[in-house]
Amino acid sequence: DIQMTQSPSTLSASVGDRVTITCRASQSIGNWLAWYQQKPGKAPEALIYRTSTLKSGVPSRFSGSGSGTEFTLTISSLQSDDFATYYCQQYNTHLWTFGQGTKVEIK
Amino acid sequence: QIHLVQSGAEVKKPGASVKVSCKASGYTFSAYYIHWVRQAPGHGLEWMAWINPNSGGTNLALKFQGRVTMTRDTSISTAYMELSGLASDDTAVYYCARGEKLWFYFDSWGQGTLVTVSS
8 A cells, every 4th residue: 555654744834934734655556645624623625636636715825845756745825714734645446545644823 | 506415423333234315416527536534523524435437447445445445326316335343443424425536636525424333
């Protein structure tokens, strides 16, 4: 199975900061990479799919990049609504796996 | 508007089974896979399995093979996930999610069903 490793596990930041989260795959996954945001007690919500395509309605301060085995999620200017946990997710040959999550907390 | 509505919380004893339902609305149920993802308390997301509501075909992560059964009733746009041989580490919130067809991500999620396994 393909393993997904996110870093950091926790990130402390302030409103207005630029934030970057990294996700590494144990083998190449092409562009089959998505990002989700999850707030406490809520279901995850998709932000980005196909590595860099923003889901409709997602603010443009979110962006994704990468290919192969290394991917990043960037929030250009952190807003108060963005404090949450973020997960990457890969797809390969009918199997899906998630990263372990990155919690973005208030500094 | 797409909605996935799951059944309510369950408390089960070790060794028992639990069946969680996921009722879809706002789109053609048979046209999109339904996935199941779980999240143990304080932990991350774990993909479990999918069902193709059109054919009934399924695929499961290796660790759940032999313990998870997925079914669907297309007449009421509902998918079901049954997990057997429950143990304490199966305590988790179980989510259903719709699988987007082109880029293989989960574009809509149910609200989650808490399953607690306790003697």
